[in-house]
Amino acid sequence: MPSADMPPGTLPLLILRVLRTGSLHGYAIAQRIRQVSDSVLEAEEGSLYPALQRMLMKGWLESEWGVSETNRRVRFYRLTKEGRRQLDSEVAEYQRVNAAIRAILDFA
Amino acid sequence: MNTLWRKLAYLLSRRRRELELEDEIAFHREMMVRDSRPAAAFGASPLRLREESRDAWGWTWLDQLAQDLRFGFRQLIRNPGFTIAATLILSLGLGVNLAAFRVFDLAFLKPLPIRTPERFQRFDRHSPEASATSMSCAAVRFYAAHNTALASVMGVAGGRLTLGDRKSAAVEAHFVTGNYLADLGVRPALGRILTVEDDRRAAAPVAVLSHAFWSSRLAQNPAVPGSVIQLNGKPVTVAGVLPYDFHTGRNIDVWLPMERHADLFPGSDLLTSFEKNECQMFGMLRADQTPAGAREALRPMVAALGRLEPKAVWKAEHLEPRPAGSPGHLDDADTLSAVLGMTGLVLLILLSCCANLGNMLLARGAAREREWDVRMAVGAGKARIVRQLLTESLLLGLIGVTAGLVASHWAGVLILRTQAAPADGLALNWRVAAIAAVLTLLSVLAFGLAPAFAAVRGGLRGTRARRILIAAQVAVGCVLVILSALLDRGVRALSGAGQGFDAAHVVIIDPELQARGLNGAAARQRLQEMKTRLQSVPGVVEVAATLLIPLGDRLSVAHLRNPPIALVTNSADPAYFAAMGIPLTRGRLYGDRERDAAILSESTARRLFPEGEALGRVIEGFGKRTVVGIVADTQAWKSHDAGYGEAYTPIDEGLAGMMLLAVRTEGDPADRIADFRGAAESGGVTPSVQLLRNLAAERAGRARSTAAMAALLGVAALALAAVGIFGLVAYTVAQRSREIGIRLALGARSGDVLRVVLEQYRAPLLVGAASGILTALGLSQVLRSALNGLSPWDWPSHAAGLAVFFATAVAAALWPARRALRVDPAVSLRWD
Numbered sequence: 001m002p003s004a005d006m007p008p009g010t011l012p013l014l015i016l017r018v019l020r021t022g023s024l025h026g027y028a029i030a031q032r033i034r035q036v037s038d039s040v041l042e043a044e045e046g047s048l049y050p051a052l053q054r055m056l057m058k059g060w061l062e063s064e065w066g067v068s069e070t071n072r073r074v075r076f077y078r079l080t081k082e083g084r085r086q087l088d089s090e091v092a093e094y095q096r097v098n099a100a101i102r103a104i105l106d107f108a
Numbered sequence: 109m110n111t112l113w114r115k116l117a118y119l120l121s122r123r124r125r126e127l128e129l130e131d132e133i134a135f136h137r138e139m140m141v142r143d144s145r146p147a148a149a150f151g152a153s154p155l156r157l158r159e160e161s162r163d164a165w166g167w168t169w170l171d172q173l174a175q176d177l178r179f180g181f182r183q184l185i186r187n188p189g190f191t192i193a194a195t196l197i198l199s200l201g202l203g204v205n206l207a208a209f210r211v212f213d214l215a216f217l218k219p220l221p222i223r224t225p226e227r228f229q230r231f232d233r234h235s236p237e238a239s240a241t242s243m244s245c246a247a248v249r250f251y252a253a254h255n256t257a258l259a260s261v262m263g264v265a266g267g268r269l270t271l272g273d274r275k276s277a278a279v280e281a282h283f284v285t286g287n288y289l290a291d292l293g294v295r296p297a298l299g300r301i302l303t304v305e306d307d308r309r310a311a312a313p314v315a316v317l318s319h320a321f322w323s324s325r326l327a328q329n330p331a332v333p334g335s336v337i338q339l340n341g342k343p344v345t346v347a348g349v350l351p352y353d354f355h356t357g358r359n360i361d362v363w364l365p366m367e368r369h370a371d372l373f374p375g376s377d378l379l380t381s382f383e384k385n386e387c388q389m390f391g392m393l394r395a396d397q398t399p400a401g402a403r404e405a406l407r408p409m410v411a412a413l414g415r416l417e418p419k420a421v422w423k424a425e426h427l428e429p430r431p432a433g434s435p436g437h438l439d440d441a442d443t444l445s446a447v448l449g450m451t452g453l454v455l456l457i458l459l460s461c462c463a464n465l466g467n468m469l470l471a472r473g474a475a476r477e478r479e480w481d482v483r484m485a486v487g488a489g490k491a492r493i494v495r496q497l498l499t500e501s502l503l504l505g506l507i508g509v510t511a512g513l514v515a516s517h518w519a520g521v522l523i524l525r526t527q528a529a530p531a532d533g534l535a536l537n538w539r540v541a542a543i544a545a546v547l548t549l550l551s552v553l554a555f556g557l558a559p560a561f562a563a564v565r566g567g568l569r570g571t572r573a574r575r576i577l578i579a580a581q582v583a584v585g586c587v588l589v590i591l592s593a594l595l596d597r598g599v600r601a602l603s604g605a606g607q608g609f610d611a612a613h614v615v616i617i618d619p620e621l622q623a624r625g626l627n628g629a630a631a632r633q634r635l636q637e638m639k640t641r642l643q644s645v646p647g648v649v650e651v652a653a654t655l656l657i658p659l660g661d662r663l664s665v666a667h668l669r670n671p672p673i674a675l676v677t678n679s680a681d682p683a684y685f686a687a688m689g690i691p692l693t694r695g696r697l698y699g700d701r702e703r704d705a706a707i708l709s710e711s712t713a714r715r716l717f718p719e720g721e722a723l724g725r726v727i728e729g730f731g732k733r734t735v736v737g738i739v740a741d742t743q744a745w746k747s748h749d750a751g752y753g754e755a756y757t758p759i760d761e762g763l764a765g766m767m768l769l770a771v772r773t774e775g776d777p778a779d780r781i782a783d784f785r786g787a788a789e790s791g792g793v794t795p796s797v798q799l800l801r802n803l804a805a806e807r808a809g810r811a812r813s814t815a816a817m818a819a820l821l822g823v824a825a826l827a828l829a830a831v832g833i834f835g836l837v838a839y840t841v842a843q844r845s846r847e848i849g850i851r852l853a854l855g856a857r858s859g860d861v862l863r864v865v866l867e868q869y870r871a872p873l874l875v876g877a878a879s880g881i882l883t884a885l886g887l888s889q890v891l892r893s894a895l896n897g898l899s900p901w902d903w904p905s906h907a908a909g910l911a912v913f914f915a916t917a918v919a920a921a922l923w924p925a926r927r928a929l930r931v932d933p934a935v936s937l938r939w940d
Contacts, residue, residue: 026132027139045140046157049133053164057118059110070142074135075128 004043011051013094014043016060016087018080023078026052052077054074060086118165126468129161136224144807172492172501180500183469184507190472191199194465197831198508198555200824201461202547203515208454209543210520210534212447215435218279221353223293225433227259227393229402232430235422240854245283245366245379245387247420247603250413250425252285257405260291260392263366265378266875268620268796269339271325278796279321279339280359283366289316289350291392298322299333299348306347307365308570314365319352321361339364340372356435382420384622390432398599399429417790450889452592453821456883458547460555460584462827463577464832469501469559470574471839480563488566497563501556509548513540571868578836579872579879582917585829585883586880587887589911594888595815597905608742609658610689612647614800615777616657617642617788631764634790641787642771652683655763657770657800666730666755675753677730679763685739687772692752695723695737698758705758706733709741712753742831770800825914830920833869838924840865853933865925873917881910 006014018024018032026048033043055061068074073096079087118125162168184191219225233240248263255261265283286307294301297319306314317332326332336343339362350363369378378384393402406427414421473480480493488627513536558573593773619638621631639651656664656678666675678684682697685707698705708728713722713735722735742754759767771777771784777799841848848861884906 025135027136030136045136046160049129049136049157049159050164053129053161057111057114057164059114061118068135070139072135072138073131075132 006043010094011043011047012055012060013087013090015048015051015055015077016083016090018103019061019077019079020084021088023064023066023076025066025074025076027074029077040069058086059083115166119167119170122165122167125165126158126162129158133157143872160702172495176496176499177503179496180503183500184503185827187472190468191507194468194504197461197468197508197512197550197828198504199511199515200510200828201458201551202509202544203519204457204821204824205454205547206516206540206544207519207523208450210516210540212450213524213537213539214520214524214534214883216447218537219433220356220435220504221351222356222433223291224392226430226431227395227397228292229391229393229399229429229432230432231391231406233390233422234428235425238422239428242385242388244382244384244420245369246382246417247413248387249285249366249379250416250420251389251406251409252287254412257409258391258397258402259394260287261285262288262291262390262392263387264390265366265387267369267373269362269372270341271794272338279361281315281339281362281364282360283364283369285366285824288390289363294350294354296348297351298330299346301348301350302365303361308366309367312368313342313368313371315339315344315362315368316348316350317346318350318359318361318363319354319639320359322349325361326573331929342372344368344372355445372618374860382417389427391429393429402429403427413638426873437695452872452887453588456584456587457821457825458551459554460581460588460828462551463580463584465576466558467574467581467832467836469555470562470577471835472741473497473559473563474839474843476563493564494560497560498552498556501552501560505548505552507736508551508791509544515543534806555679574836575868575872578832578869579876581829581832582873582876583880583883585825585917586910586913587884588822588825589913590881590884590906591887592815592818593909594902594905597902598815603820604758604865607742608690611658611801611804613773613777614688615773615781615784615797616800616803617769617771617795617797619767619769619788619790619795621767628761631767632759632761635764635767635769638769638788638790642769642784645775645780645783645787647775648771649774650683650687651757652681652687652770653764653767654678654680654684654770655759655767656680657768657803658688665937668716668727668729671715673712673753675712675730675755677755677757679757679759679767683758684770687770688742689772690742691740693738695735698736700758702736702758703760704731704733705736707737707756708735708740709754710738711741712755714739715753727755730755730757733816753915797913822909827915828914830916833917833920834924836869837865837921838927840868841924841928841931845928848928849933849935852931854940858929860924861928862922865928866921869921877910877914884909 014033015029018029018036024032029044029052030048033041051063056063056077058092059080061077062080063075063077065073066076159168163849206674220228222228232240233243245263245265248261252261252263263285267281267283269279271279271280284302286302286304290303299316301316302314305311315337321932322328322332332346333348335346339900344364364372366379370376378386391402393399397405410421410427411823414425424910446871452940483493484490524534527564558577562573605900617638619635621627621634626634635653639653642648642651658678664677665674665680666677668675682700685692685697693710697708708716708722716727717725722738725735727733727735739756769788773780777784781797781799785795788795788797844865848864851861851864875880885901888901
């Protein structure tokens, strides 16, 4: 399946969701998003790191240094309590909007 | 809030964070290569990526600011001529403003160095018919003794004493209630302060000294407490010295308990009389008390005094509190309008400086046109360029305000010196710093905004801005030059005041009889004795008693209704005219006890009776008096102002206690000062003896320094406007030399060429001059009190100011314009 453009503003939501199950490093976050979405959604790497920095700033994520599967020192990201709250509210908001859009599509 | 902390933490460890980010991105790329995905999928250069990630930390603006500052700094260093000129102009404008504000701050805003200055109040007497800022010492002492209304009631009465041997100069003293210094929270620098015990009748006489007095007269001798000094010939023990920063807005040398007034002025009933209003009442409000509350709380006390001493209290009198916690107050219209006028003047100077600097920046911007074009071509946004130019302006502003603050200190000291006010306390405080910051920001916007936007707008850059700026400069220049011409003529009017009388051979003796308890017939008797003794001093030609002296600080004015004239009325012996060398021109002198006679000065007689002879006519307004003689004008009391006049009346015995003695000598009176002192001594007190010419010179000197400052401002404004016009015309000539070359090649005459160059400045010049004249007319009304009677509409001043200004402006325009005539078409057309 060809990859699609990611709707604007969804990258932070995806990052939060992917990190809910545990801490990951940047490359793994990008890979997970691609794998789970069956390569439809591609976290464009150019925007991944700026987004991660912004989320660190907002306090949704925290980071610590660990060792990768290739035995290299690398930064792992983890959700904070605040990040979890943010994820819940963003998911709820996404579903609300999504349901509204679907309702319009079904109606027409 | 947490976000802010994280941002700050990132700012502090930026270097490490950047390395970490770089490492993380490198790892990402390695992994991509391992998974054999093309690195191009990164979508951006690693540099760009890093920059965008760093954006998230929120410090990009700081980086860019640092860049702009570095760049701006290099620009300033590369153009030292421009930088120096800009700094000079800006520090002039800001310095003048800051100096004015610092003096204002000292005079009006800075709280007195006392405990709880916000609760310190002066209490004035008020009734439906009258008001007074002072009351009798006896009344104040009654209120202080029976005080239940305020936290504290204090009284202060002024006095002038002689120190030690009789030759040394006078000492300014405050006689205060015993609680005064303690309740103001004053701590002694040395020894102790005055106490309530010192203010008892039987207490030993003590005094405390001001720090300045201790320093200048006693060489800061640390052994002073306990030593004895002679005040008015009486031994007084020094209890202590007050700290250097204590003052109540006036230069006072010694403070004494009020009770000691009776010892130092034997026979004075100042403390017991309810009719000598020589004392001011102050009070400290309770912590939770409003001034209105204090007024109500004092009413029963006023009523109680009224029952005890009916003469001491007016009908329906109450005590009105006025804030006294800072030296000056903007509560009367004169002070307010003077302050506003001054504010307007100095802001005009700043405006002129900003207009000038703005023009310089516009011209420089045109020279940097290529730089903007290149920057925009490689992707700099307009906002970024505007921001960078404003940063450069801000840099200039910072340099300018630093220089301005230094300059303002010296200017402030100078101003205070001309006003004979204490200059300590002119230190930098938060109010001055805040005003400096605000003025700097405003001026950066004023001179920097137009050039910055002109730079990015492109096309004909800033032509209109330039014309507005030149109009503003012309207006300000006009205002200041006209006003300084007015002030200068005002001072000349004052120094011409010496012409109506002969100051060279006169000494003035102030016996201060009233302060020593002598009034009425007793004072008259004492005056007569002094006169007789003085007349026997060799060389004395004439001795006369007089209430006022020309150029003196004292003034007694009668306001006539029709025509509306303020008559300066002097009570003087008939001998006064001979003593002062004022010639009688018509009629006769009045007799010693001729109660209903008056003498007018020539110009006053003309103003009061324009239609004919004044002799024999009757004036009402200060008693009903017949004009018996006309004397020459002394030109001492605002005689240029049609609203003022001079009149003389025989001495009223009721005023005898306030009389001065004028002594005329044959030779130089300075040689005989000691003789006069000896002859005027009475009751163990030696009065002050001063040369009239010194008094006149002192007064004229103060006025001259005021005018000198105004002239300095005028010259500065003139120079600013001239530099501005010169620069602009020179710039136009340089910019249009090709066009001029073509015109000359096609046979244009020099007049045509000049018109081309100068035409665009005609409108701004006229508009600026017109608004300048109108503003000057408005401001000159405010300056009225500084004009010594000169009318604010004095047309020679306005004309002279305008003429000087226009001569300068035309010269400044023509000088560079002549270069246009020397343009060689062959050369200018070959220019690229």
